[in-house]
Amino acid sequence: MNSGGKDLSGEAGDRELDQALEDFRLSVHAWSEAAYSLPRTAAVAAPRGNWRLAAAWALGCVLAAGSLAGGLYDRHHRRELAKIAAIQAARQRQLAAAQRARIEDANFMATVDQDVSQEVPSAMEPLAQLMEGNTNQ
Numbered sequence: 710m711n712s713g714g715k716d717l718s719g720e721a722g723d724r725e726l727d728q729a730l731e732d733f734r735l736s737v738h739a740w741s742e743a744a745y746s747l748p749r750t751a752a753v754a755a756p757r758g759n760w761r762l763a764a765a766w767a768l769g770c771v772l773a774a775g776s777l778a779g780g781l782y783d784r785h786h787r788r789e790l791a792k793i794a795a796i797q798a799a800r801q802r803q804l805a806a807a808q809r810a811r812i813e814d815a816n817f818m819a820t821v822d823q824d825v826s827q828e829v830p831s832a833m834e835p836l837a838q839l840m841e842g843n844t845n846q
Contacts (some may be wrong), residue, residue: 824830829837
């Protein structure tokens with residue numbers, strides 16, 4: 710110990726600590742200056758990458774929307790074709806039914822015409838044959 714009541718070894722320790730802190734501060738500042746002065750290439754590449762990413766997303770969305778729209782249009786087109794086919798089939802059935810009705814009407818009229826053109830009604834035919842047999846004899 711010192712005669713003045715002060716510890717000299719504590720003063721020397723403080724000076725060493727101060728010097729170490731000063732050296733650390735200077736080295737941090739030097740490192741920071743060196744890092745700050747380095748060229749920055751990442752800042753230039755980032756916007757291009759962001760633009761490409763945005764373009765890729767936009768293209769993907771356009772392709773997805775196009776596929777969806779194409780599928781919906783195809784579905785709508787098939788439904789319209791099915792409606793048209795159903796209408797044509799109904800029209801064909803209607804024409805066939807009308808043709809059958811005309812044929813049935815023609816057959817019925819032929820039967821009526823044959824019945825009307827007979828000289829003797831069917832129920833009286835045996836009597837008419839008897840009459841014919843008497844006139845021939």
